[in-house]
Amino acid sequence: MANLTIRKLDDAVRDELRLRAARSGRSVEDEVRVILREAAQGVAPEALEPTPQLALTPRNPIPRVTLIIGGGIAAYKALDLIRRLKERGSEVRCVLTKAAQRFVTPLAASALAHNRIYTDLFDPQSEFDAGHIRLARDSDLIVVAPATADLMAKMAHGHADDLASAILLATNRPILLAPAMNPLMWSNAATARNVAQLKRDGVTMIGPEAGEMAERNEAGLGRMAEPTQIADAADKFLRPPIAQTLQGRRVLITAGPTHEPIDPVRYIANRSSGKQGYAIAAAARAAGAEVTLISGPVDLANPAGVNVIRIESARAMLDAVEAALPCDVAIFAAAVADWRVASEGAQKIKKNGSLMPTLTLVENPDILATVSRRAAGRPRLVIGFAAETENLLGNAAAKIARKGCDWIVANDVSPATGIMGGDRNTVHLLRRDSIDSEAWPDMSKQDVARTLIARITTHLETT
Ligand SMILES: Cc1cc2nc3c(=O)[nH]c(=O)nc-3n(C[C@H](O)[C@H](O)[C@H](O)COP(=O)(O)O)c2cc1C
16 A cells, blocks of 8 residues: 655644544544544545534634734734634644744743744745745735734835745735834835835734834834733624624623632642633624623633633632623532631641641532522523533533523533633533533634634523
8 A cells, every 4th residue: 555645634634633633633644544444434524523503714624723923022912912812723834033032932832832934035845835825825814923024015016025024925814914113104204105005005003002113112103902902802803793692691701710818828729821812802802692601710811891700719709600690691610629628727737757738628618509590580591511521421411400490501520621721612501491402513712712603692582
């Protein structure tokens, strides 16, 4: 049998193969074998990879962003932007200008993007098939952040003497610029002319904002927009707008882990990242709801327009939930610690020779059960999450009965799934009034959120 040299495939096919292999937990070679075997058996490609129920973009099932990082001080914020774009489920391919590489390293960008980095127009590895044209066309959106005065001048005049400007000239995809520069550079007549020209050419801009500059004693218009704002603006290109189906509804969401103190410096926690709950809060807000998000300690930015209350312990989360009631829909996505230490040390517990401290645990309040069983002021729809590592559907069904909630979103959080802390999720939706469960295909946490909001809308409209 002939050997297949994966290196000889073009980048897009290779990337797709790697993605499929990662999703199915196989090596790339094994994934190729599976595809060939299935093809020989006449299995349609659609059957190999179920399409999410939501059409995401007109072009790619996973939105693909080419992020061009220009050579300005704000390049360090572009590293955070990579994370924000990935959090929202996009694949990110980064291009660094020569000047950008003086501010951030390709290695850092590559590690955050989980992708190779492009820097050189004359890179033989990517140019054997005109890689700059591929980067320009095979993207859903091109983001330039920071967009330097120099890059904007080149764009406005149609220059193409490096990889970034060649991509920007060769693309037929939407372009989002996040300018960042010294206020005098921004207000210079030449920059103003270039900005006006680029707007006429159909380029979208976000920022710059007013504020302190990196230069000492300088302030004014020229700060790059925050990465979350840029990612929100990118979302408008990458995803169809969510219909305002939850206008006038109050939605309460919990997210993240809780921290249960052992002493002033130590705590018991879990690996929840809060990404799923935050995505649901953003989707509910986008659907027009008034949203309160009660969040444990996470490293995520507040979703725009959402009332975020940050707490640490399970007891503080319950207090915040009760204070936020009444609401129409309550979604409990937080991974609340089941137990806490019975008596928290007032001072840091010290090592004491061979004597080991004993931690006595007591049960935390059950927030989902408490709200589900409220006699007065129970939300119309109470949704819990079940994070299981075994017997997923059985445990989730038992949880509905035990807690008295209406729906459970169940997911397998065994380490091999990469769901806890990851950007994608595979969930089942179980309802108290139905013996059937819905299995949703693997999708980004944003698309799980959108699908859940769609189900909630239907429920509120039909019951
Ligand atoms: C320390 C330092 C900071 C700079 N910051 C900016 C900036 O914030 N915005 C900008 O437009 N140019 C800035 N520049 C100038 C750009 O680096 C320079 O114009 C470069 O040619 C831009 O290349 P690029 O547009 O290909 O990335 C800075 C230069 C230095 C040395």
